[in-house]
Amino acid sequence: MMVRNYQRKTQRPSSDRRLRVTFTRREQIDTEKIAEVLIRVALREAGTTSRIGQAGDQLRALLSSER
Numbered sequence: 579m580m581v582r583n584y585q586r587k588t589q590r591p592s593s594d595r596r597l598r599v600t601f602t603r604r605e606q607i608d609t610e611k612i613a614e615v616l617i618r619v620a621l622r623e624a625g626t627t628s629r630i631g632q633a634g635d636q637l638r639a640l641l642s643s644e645r
Contacts, residue, residue, distance in 0.1 A: 597619060617637065624634030 620630060620634035620637050622634070623631040624638050625631060626634075
């Protein structure tokens with residue numbers, strides 16, 4: 579898996595919005611989409627003192643470590 583380096587192209591303030599999640603009951607779930615969302619949230623929160631931020635720090639370390 580390759581990690582992409584993201585560089586913002588525009589000058590805009592970072593968003594401090596709270597994440598909102600709604601539940602919709604389905605027969606089958608899209609596990610790939612759920613994993614993608616959880617990874618994005620954890621990486622976005624990395625560097626904060628919250629539990630999600632700590633998980634993001636650990637995930638970032640795993641993704642960037644040399645193997």
